[in-house]
Amino acid sequence: MTQDELIEQLKNQIIAALSLEDIKPEDIDPDAPLFGEGLGLDSIDAIELILLLEKNYGIKIEDPRQRKEVLTSVRTMAELVEKEGKA
Amino acid sequence: MTERVLITGAGMVTAAGVGVEANLRTLMGGEGAAFAPARYLHTSLTIPVAEVPLDNNELTARCGLQPSEAHSRTYLLALLAAQEALDSAHISAAQAGKLGLVAATTGAGIEVIEACYDTLDQHLAAIPNFSSSNLTDSLARYFGITHPVTTISTACSSSANALQVAARLIRHGRASRLLVGGMDGLSRFSLNGFNSIEIVSPTGCRPFDASHNGVTLGEGAAFLVLESEQAAQERGAEVWGELSGYANRNEAYHPTSSRPDGAGAAETIRAALAQAGMQPDGVDCINAHGTGTVVNDQSEGNAIVSTLGSGVPVTSTKGFTGHTLAACGAVEAIYSLLSIRHGVIFGNNRVLQPMPEVSLSLPLHTYTASVSTVLSNSFGFGGSNTVLIFTKA
Amino acid sequence: MPAYIQSTSMISPQDTCGEDSLEQPRHEVCQHLLCVDPDYKALIPPARLRRMSRILKMGLAGSSLCIQRSPVKPDAVIVGTGLSCVTDLERFMRSCDDEHEQMLSPTPFINSSHNSVAGQIAMANQITGYNNTHFHGVSSLESALVDALMLLDEGDSRCVLVGGVDEYSQMKFDVFSRVGWWRQQPVDNLELLHTRGEGSIMGEGAAFFALSGQPSGTDLAQLVDVTSSLCTDDADEALQRICAFLERQGIALEDVDVIVDGRNGDEPSDAVYEAVEALWDARTGERRPDVVAYKHLCGEYLTASGFGLWLSVRLLHGQHLPACAVVRRSGRSQWRNVLFYNCFRSSVDKCCVCNYTESMALLREV
Numbered sequence: 001m002t003q004d005e006l007i008e009q010l011k012n013q014i015i016a017a018l019s020l021e022d023i024k025p026e027d028i029d030p031d032a033p034l035f036g037e038g039l040g041l042d043s044i045d046a047i048e049l050i051l052l053l054e055k056n057y058g059i060k061i062e063d064p065r066q067r068k069e070v071l072t073s074v075r076t077m078a079e080l081v082e083k084e085g086k087a
Numbered sequence: 088m089t090e091r092v093l094i095t096g097a098g099m100v101t102a103a104g105v106g107v108e109a110n111l112r113t114l115m116g117g118e119g120a121a122f123a124p125a126r127y128l129h130t131s132l133t134i135p136v137a138e139v140p141l142d143n144n145e146l147t148a149r150c151g152l153q154p155s156e157a158h159s160r161t162y163l164l165a166l167l168a169a170q171e172a173l174d175s176a177h178i179s180a181a182q183a184g185k186l187g188l189v190a191a192t193t194g195a196g197i198e199v200i201e202a203c204y205d206t207l208d209q210h211l212a213a214i215p216n217f218s219s220s221n222l223t224d225s226l227a228r229y230f231g232i233t234h235p236v237t238t239i240s241t242a243c244s245s246s247a248n249a250l251q252v253a254a255r256l257i258r259h260g261r262a263s264r265l266l267v268g269g270m271d272g273l274s275r276f277s278l279n280g281f282n283s284i285e286i287v288s289p290t291g292c293r294p295f296d297a298s299h300n301g302v303t304l305g306e307g308a309a310f311l312v313l314e315s316e317q318a319a320q321e322r323g324a325e326v327w328g329e330l331s332g333y334a335n336r337n338e339a340y341h342p343t344s345s346r347p348d349g350a351g352a353a354e355t356i357r358a359a360l361a362q363a364g365m366q367p368d369g370v371d372c373i374n375a376h377g378t379g380t381v382v383n384d385q386s387e388g389n390a391i392v393s394t395l396g397s398g399v400p401v402t403s404t405k406g407f408t409g410h411t412l413a414a415c416g417a418v419e420a421i422y423s424l425l426s427i428r429h430g431v432i433f434g435n436n437r438v439l440q441p442m443p444e445v446s447l448s449l450p451l452h453t454y455t456a457s458v459s460t461v462l463s464n465s466f467g468f469g470g471s472n473t474v475l476i477f478t479k480a
Numbered sequence: 481m482p483a484y485i486q487s488t489s490m491i492s493p494q495d496t497c498g499e500d501s502l503e504q505p506r507h508e509v510c511q512h513l514l515c516v517d518p519d520y521k522a523l524i525p526p527a528r529l530r531r532m533s534r535i536l537k538m539g540l541a542g543s544s545l546c547i548q549r550s551p552v553k554p555d556a557v558i559v560g561t562g563l564s565c566v567t568d569l570e571r572f573m574r575s576c577d578d579e580h581e582q583m584l585s586p587t588p589f590i591n592s593s594h595n596s597v598a599g600q601i602a603m604a605n606q607i608t609g610y611n612n613t614h615f616h617g618v619s620s621l622e623s624a625l626v627d628a629l630m631l632l633d634e635g636d637s638r639c640v641l642v643g644g645v646d647e648y649s650q651m652k653f654d655v656f657s658r659v660g661w662w663r664q665q666p667v668d669n670l671e672l673l674h675t676r677g678e679g680s681i682m683g684e685g686a687a688f689f690a691l692s693g694q695p696s697g698t699d700l701a702q703l704v705d706v707t708s709s710l711c712t713d714d715a716d717e718a719l720q721r722i723c724a725f726l727e728r729q730g731i732a733l734e735d736v737d738v739i740v741d742g743r744n745g746d747e748p749s750d751a752v753y754e755a756v757e758a759l760w761d762a763r764t765g766e767r768r769p770d771v772v773a774y775k776h777l778c779g780e781y782l783t784a785s786g787f788g789l790w791l792s793v794r795l796l797h798g799q800h801l802p803a804c805a806v807v808r809r810s811g812r813s814q815w816r817n818v819l820f821y822n823c824f825r826s827s828v829d830k831c832c833v834c835n836y837t838e839s840m841a842l843l844r845e846v
Contacts, residue, residue, distance in 0.1 A: 017585075019530040040527040043344065047285060047586050055583055131581050193594065195615070201573050207655065215833050217655045219562055219594075219782075220617030224835040234709040236835070237623035240564070240594035240615035248612055255630045276569075279576045280589035334636075337557070337602040337611035342590050354608070362636075468590070469599025471611055 001087050006078045014074070017052045018045050030074040046071055053077065057086040091331075092254040093480055095324040096176025096312035097421045098168040101408040102137035102305050105149075106171060110407075111425055115453050119407035119436045122291035122303050127160075128273045129202070132282060135291045136273060137305035137409025139164060156203075156212040159196035160272030162222050164308035169226055169266060172310040176324060178264075180231065187235040187262040189253040190223040191245035191269035193413040195238075198274040222270060235262055240413065242467030243376070244335070245269055246309070247416030247475055251333040253313050263318040268310030269414040277412060278304055284343055292379030292410070294403035295388070295449050297440040302378045305409025309417035311424075328424045332363025332476035343468045344382055349390030352464065352472050356394040359462070359474035367395045370476075371456070372432045374419045374463040377403020378410055379437075387464060388445030395462070397446045406437030416465040416473065423461035423477045432456050481633045483640075483691035484699040484846070487549035490790040491515050491542045492685040492778045493669075502802035505777055507670040511662055512682035513779040514648055518545075528604060531587050533568045535561075535647035538686035539597035540604055543641060546688035547605055551696050554641035556610035556631060559598040560624035562617050562782020566649045568592040597645055609637055618824040619708040620644065621687070621783040622839040626706050632693035639692040644786030648684040656682075660828030661780070663745070670804065672745035672776040678828050680744035683779015687786025689793070699846045701796040704729050708839035711823045715755035718838070719763075722756070722821065725840050733760060734767045737815040738801070740792045742784070742822030744775040749825040756821075770815070771807040785822050785839060792818045792843045799845075818843040 001009070011025040020039065032038045035046070049071055053059045059080065061067050070080050081087050099106070102120030103113040113119065122135035127142050139146075146163035147154050150170075173183070196216030203210035215221045223238045235256060239249040246269025253267040271277070281287045281304060288301030319326060336358060338351030345351065360367060373395065376387055391401060404422050411418055426432060434452040441449050459479040466472045493513035495501035506516070515538060520529060523541040532540065539559070547554060569592035575584050590596070595613040602611050610631055614623040621644030628640040656662065663672075663679045672681060691703060707725060712718050726732060739757065743750040761768040772795070778787040795801060796818055801809070823838040 021530060022526055042341070044284075044342065044531075044586060044590060047283070051583055051585060192615075195594075197569075197573075201576070204570075204573065204651065207658070211658065211831070214655060214659060214831050217652065218617050218834045219564065219615045219620070220834045223616065227835060228832075235623075235626070236616070237614055237619070238616040239612065241598075241611070241613050242593050242595055252612070252627055255627070255634065259630045259633060261626070261630070275576055275581070276573055276589075279581050279584055280572065280586070280592075282581075283584040283586035283589050335610050335612060337599070337608050339602040339606050339608050342593075342596065342599060342603070351608070467595070468593045469595040469611070470602055471595060471599065 003078055003082065006081060006087050007074055010074050010077055013052055013056060017048050028074060032073060034071055034073055057081050059084050059086060090258045091316040091329055092257050093314050093316055093319045093329055094311050094327040094424060095314050095319050096172045097327060097424065098171025098175060099309035099418055099421050100139055100164045100167050101307035101411060101418055102139055103407040107421060114407055114433045117434055117436050117453055120409060128275065130275050130278060132278055134287050134289055135303055137303055138273060139306055156210055157215055159199045159216055161192065161194055161196055161270050162225055164272055165222060165226060165270035166229065168268060168308040169310040172266060172312050176312040178312065183230045183232055185264060186232045187265045188223060188227050188232045189237055189249045189265055189267045190226065191239045191249040191413045192222055192271055193240055193242055193245060194271050194274050194277060195219050196221055197276045198272050201275050241471040242469055243412055244416060244465040244467035244471045244473040245413035247465035247473035248335060250330060250416060250420060250475055251335060251473060254330050254333055257313060257315050263315045265313045266310055267313050268308065268417040270308035271306060271412040271414050273304060273306040286380045288379060292405060293437040294377035294379040294405050295384050295435055295442050295447065296438045297442050299379045299381060299384055299442060301380055303409040305411045307408060307411040307414045307418060309414050309421055311417060311420060326480040328427050329478050329480045330475060331478045332359045332365060334358035334362055335471065335473045338470035338472060340470055345386035345466060347386055349386040349393065352387055352390035352466060353394045355472040355474045356390060359476050363476045369460050370395055370399055370462045371458045371460050372400040372426060374423050374461055375401050375403045376464040376466045377405050379405065384442060385444050388447050391447060392445060398448055400432050400450050401447045402433045402435055402450060404433060406435060419463050420475060423463045426458045426461050427477060427479050430455050430458055432458060481693065482702040482704045483629055483632055483693060484695045485701045485703055485793055486552055486639065486690040486692055486696055486699060487546050488790050488793050489542045489545035489688045490787065491518060491538050492787055493683055494777050502804055505670060505804040507668055509666045509668045510681060511666050512648055512653060513669060515684055533565055533591055535565050535645055536591060536597060536600055538647065539643060539645045540600055542686035542688045543601045543643060546641060546690055550690035551698055552639040552692050554607055554639045554690050556637040556640040557598050557601050557607055558612045558624040558628050558640055558642050560614045560621035560644045560783055561597060562620045562646050563652055564594040564615060565592045565596055566652055567647060570649065570651050617834040618782055619837045619839055621785045622706050622708040628691050632691060639690055641688060641690055643686060643688045644783030645686040646684055646781045646783045648682060653682050659831045659833050661826050669776050673743060673773060676747055678746055680746050680775065680780035683781045683784060685778050685787055687790045701793045702844040702846055704842040704844050706841040708837050711825055711836040711838045713752055715752060715759055718756045719759045722840065729842050731817060734764050736769045736817050736819045737812055738770040738772055738818050740772045740788050740818055740820045742775060742788060743773050744780045746827060748827035768810050770801065770810050770812055772801060772805045773807050774805055777804065788820055788822060789841060792820050796843060796845045816845045
């Protein structure tokens with residue numbers, strides 16, 4: 001799977017996990033920050049996203065600092081999945 | 088409106104002991120409940136909890152009941168605590184008809200439901216547990232209580248709010264004598280719920296300690312008898328103390344988390360002081376909500392420093408009991424009254440090294456002191472902050 | 481001290497959110513009625529909406545409508561709910577089983593906290609005053625209203641938003657079906673009160689009231705007092721309790737212009753209302769009151785009182801009795817005092833699911 005395909009897959013998984021009903025995959029900029037501005041996500045969504053990585057890719061992240069880095073954008077999530085060899 | 092609200096009886100069951108005396112001994116001794124994986128709750132989770140050290144058969148026997156699926160663990164704990172409260176207030180069965188009941192719960196018997204909701208046909212006796220008022224109604228039936236009766240459910244501030252509603256019922260002449268408290272048995276639902284939001288301590292809670300890393304869920308029930316001054320005087324009741332101030336405010340900030348700066352809690356503390364007509368320096372010690380999560384401890388610490396300063400002793404008794412959810416406001420109300428009655432300030436039994444972020448006065452051991460006013464915090468999900476003030480009557 | 485009702489809102493199985501609809505009431509042959517959904521997207525920001533279950537949507541939209549209509553912004557919130565967020569509770573309970581207590585999504589747990597409706601209302605509208613939730617079966621809303629009256633009297637709030645909310649859930653329908661709360665056969669809801677049978681039809685709804693301690697000049701009605709206690713099946717005693725309640729407000733049976741009662745199609749329970757009203761008529765003769773019923777319009781649920789109280793306010797403010805709600809007319813052309821009178825008895829319950837209570841409220845024209 002290419003990184004673009006992985007990003008597309010992650011976008012769909014994020015939309016489903018966070019019930020972002022009105023958002024289409026193309027509305028999400030893979031490099032835009034996930035939190036704060038943009039999608040308006042909060043700390044509960046962060047837990048849901050960590051859960052998403054664990055459930056779909058078997059990647060468990062405990063360290064809060066690493067979590068913050070990974071959840072910067074859809075691309076940083078994709079990069080981790082690739083690095084862990086789970087793509 | 089100026090009717091005083093007096094406490095004339097109390098009863099409790101927690102991991103720190105069955106009965107008020109047993110709880111007091113535990114708090115004086117300084118050793119809290121053992122935090123260990125659940126023994127009585129059916130769960131695959133191995134995180135430590137603080138269970139009442141009796142199984143359901145033992146609890147049923149202590150209540151003098153026949154075993155029945157209708158009785159949730161929560162109900163059994165509540166019945167023991169309520170009976171002790173009425174006994175300690177010397178209220179007989181014949182007088183119970185003039186009582187009202189304000190009870191608090193978050194689980195409402197869910198520990199029964201979660202075990203049988205798909206096989207209801209084999210568990211018809213369990214059905215009453217599907218009703219929100221069942222626990223309260225069952226207690227009311229048991230003691231012959233008719234009116235007023237209600238149940239409060241505002242997460243971890245539930246029984247503090249029950250005490251507040253009860254005080255208001257008395258001040259407004261809608262009741263003169265009330266049984267008031269909270270109850271929650273440990274459930275798979277709450278344990279998994281708290282675990283899912285990642286605020287359960289993997290090692291056992293250490294409120295206000297530098298290494299604090301989450302809550303330890305407990306269970307229990309605590310009930311108090313509240314009376315108008317006139318009702319208490321008429322029957323010559325022994326008075327434990329007075330509920331002289333209360334306030335609830337909402338943070339309107341986050342579904343499960345507190346404002347880091349503690350502004351919401353601070354506003355609630357100020358409102359309770361104002362309602363009691365009291366200055367900050369009138370507070371002798373604080374029974375903190377003190378759950379042991381980093382967010383709570385910092386937020387609450389900030390709120391305390393900004394309203395009452397750094398000098399007033401702050402204790403979290405959740406290091407003794409675990410977090411008893413809907414019961415904790417009533418549990419800690421009784422601890423506050425014990426502080427006043429016995430002239431003691433309880434130690435923070437789980438603090439090794441005070442958290443560095445906020446400068447609080449955190450006694451490590453229980454010590455004797457003259458205590459006439461205790462401020463007790465209870466904060467719940469949904470931004471629900473409640474502060475109660477107890478004074479020597 | 482009475483409270484002044486500044487505004488109301490009602491989300492119900494009738495089209496009660498927008499323009500007047502009770503002239504052409506909705507009906508269907510059913511065992512339960514579901515709410516007519518308002519345009520939730522117009523009333524709740526999308527970022528909040530996405531995580532909400534039905535009851536949260538109903539609660540948030542209903543509160544938002546009521547706040548918009550009130551000339552005074554509420555500074556406190558009190559919610560009464562009999563079952564609270566039962567759908568999310570069920571979801572989380574099932575996920576514990578299905579996922580073997582591992583990797584559980586936290587959202588349904590957070591939503592299922594029984595005070596989440598009141599907490600979300602506070603967050604959405606930045607209402608930072610008193611916030612409480614009464615979770616007490618059949619008298620949840622009445623307890624919330626008593627709390628509100630005391631709070632206003634205490635002066636800790638200028639205006640309290642009080643709501644009664646409950647949602648339909650299949651599990652609750654099935655459970656309470658076993659204790660006889662519901663009709664065994666589907667029935668047209670508009671025929672519910674006229675067809676013989678035991679049990680009612682299940683409903684749902686969200687009713688909100690903005691109450692203030694002082695009149696604003698545009699008040700819809702006064703809520704004079706509310707009370708609830710254990711039910712009695714003895715009509716004489718029931719009437720005595722009504723008289724005592726009215727006497728505390730300084731009025732007599734003759735002064736009541738209309739009774740809004742909670743009959744729900746459960747024949748043995750409805751017979752008690754009829755017996756009470758027959759005794760009432762015998763006492764008042766020609767000055768007997770009109771009688772209005774509402775549960776055939778909204779279904780029976782633990783905070784169905786909300787629909788009855790909403791209807792009472794509408795009746796006083798509009799001085800109009802909708803034909804679909806009339807049980808009997810007595811020739812009155814003006815309505816000043818409404819007695820809201822509700823008993824949820826469920827005559828067939830052998831399980832002791834709850835202590836059945838009766839509640840009363842007196843509402844008055846401003």
